[in-house]
Amino acid sequence: MTNISVLGSTGSIGTQTLDVLEQHKKLLFPQAFSAGSNIELLTTQVKKFHPKIISVKTDKDAFNLKRSLGRKSPEIFWGDNGNIEVATNSKSDRVVIATPGFPGIRPTLEAIKKKKTIALATKEVLVAAGEVITNEAKKQGVQILPIDSEHSAIFQCLEGRSISEVSRVFLTCSGGPFRGRKLNDLKNVTVSQALNHPSWKMGKKITIDSATLMNKGFEVLEASWLFNIPIEKIKVVVHPQSVIHSAVEFIDGTIIAQIGPADMRLPIQFALLYPKKRTSNKFKRFTFLDFPNISFESPDKKTFRCLELAYTAGKMGGTYPAVLNASNDIAVERFLKGDLPFYKIPEVIEKTLSAHKNSGKHNLENIIDADRWAREYASKIA
Template identity: 50%
Template sequence: MKKISLLGSTGSIGKSTLEVVAQHPQDFSIVAMAAGTNVELLAEQVKQFQPQLVSVGNEQAAFALRDLLGETSAVEITYGDKGLALAASHPEANFVMTAVVGSVGVAPTLAAIEAGKTIGLANKETLVSAGQIVMEAARDRGVAIIPVDSEHSAIYQCLQGARLGDVARIILTASGGSFRNKTRDELEHVTVQQALHHPNWSMGAKITIDSATMMNKGFEVIEAHWLFDLPYEQIDCILHYESIIHSMVEYKDRAVIAQLGTPDMKVPIQYALSYPKRMPLATEPLDLVKCSTLHFAPMDLKRYPLLQLAYECGRRGGTYPAVLNAANEVAVARFLAGEIPFLEIERIVQRVCESHHGNSHPSLEEIFEADEWARRQAKLSVR
């Protein structure tokens, strides 16, 4: 049985992971869980899946969870960064699903690697912020990192049985997000509610906004660089409106292998959990006749300047990707809180990155310091 520690259980990926686990109770079990402060939902999850350990965001949430579960519950409750690390390195777990949002995923992912756990990586910011350190740690410990993002899972599947040296390029597909049909001028006054309405996927608020700015695709480019050990010149992006082709690999002989499926995150989640096997999944099958026509368009980097910025920060390396991610996290939070207009997200991230003096070979501590610096700058940034 695959014994799973699930980090980020109350988020979109976390909830989908639990749906997969519930479909296969003989194959998967949850031994540890971590979440933020949504203790009402977490309490329901704990009662259903009966983990041994649960971590929450802070001490207040820990007390609230204990009240909801009752004193007779045997589950161990912890909190904070220490709690995340305990969940990630739980001795009973042999698989850790990292589905927390943001650079907070770096430390528990490293803790899981140190403990020798197989990683299902759904937290792209981990490799964006500290890709070199994380991948080196995984190689040193002989730990497998299996991508869960639909695009990287697609590439991972398309590479099975192939030699990386035979790859000409990988092609990441992008839906275009909530505002793909709007001009730059029309974006000046869009609302939070409009931004959260993704045409194809049901995702959390942060990733939905990142999809609208195309920052999410920029993060995926950097993540792909580390996951597949490819230079940025071999990583391309195209618009694909239906989200049926999740990504493609073009080989040197010009053969292209694509992974197709309905836009359902349970598919890449279960693939990561069951790899190298495939298991039945109760989800809608792909009907190509019903799809009828698939549409593609070139990626316009002037329309999506944050994608261009992600390529630039990725090539610069060092602390630049961490600064890019941290500034974006703060800018998106400010937009969701109603503090800034939509296009100000781009302006803040660009200003912070332009003012950064990077460290080309940072330690983990220096990456965290750059992250904190970028957050302070992004909080203070005004037009």
């Protein structure tokens, strides 16, 4: 039995993680859940899965929840400390990180310090603090297993191979809802158009990142930290059918790709059960004949400038990737609120990156400072 903590249990990845827990009741035990403010769904999850510990965003919700669950209530925490409690409690073996963005860093780091295996969905953790997180994981001998489908694909293609045998990594990309459009076509994009992803049903923030291709830029940086591969060797290939989840080219020219249905529960299951032997489930199977035509294109980096900005920030290193992440967060938030047109998202990020001065040593304090500075700066750009 592996005891599982889930940070973000009410979200897209969180609910799919619980589907996986339900399929593997004899192997995976739901130990602790944390959520933000969807108390109704969390209450249903508590009644169904009986976690020992839960956490919510505010003390008020924690108090009300305790009262409504009565004698059957698990231990309840709240706020940042609550997330850390869920991530580090002594019974948990493996921690799923699926909360949004930057706030995922601290619980991930604390869980690593307590030698918990990490199943990571929140890519922003590695984008902003890749060096800090991977150094600590090395120090503690902790494995970070990817949940992102592309990175799970790469992990599976690499299994048993040394990174010195790899010549290139190909990250596949659906192209998002605006594939094929030019800059002029993006002038009047609405929120509901941007939230209409062709292949995946996900939370709002990652869906907008997929429409700008920043999601793919983040994934390049995430792959670089996870697999210790220079970003120059990581290439993005647009593949609209989302059938090949990614591929690795070895130095002899052989390419190994991972294929499967567009169902996040498969990479989640892989991350929760690894390195146990593969285990069957009831999820829908892939049918080759449903995809008689699969295709590949180069990403349009001129129209979708976020992808290039991510490569640039990654090459500059230091606190630049944290600034990339923070300014993107603000730009996306402003777009969702109707305060910034879609096509100006890259402009806000570029201006913030240009104004940033790299802050010396790469440690958590400098990353937090850079993040705070970038959020403030990006919110003021007209």
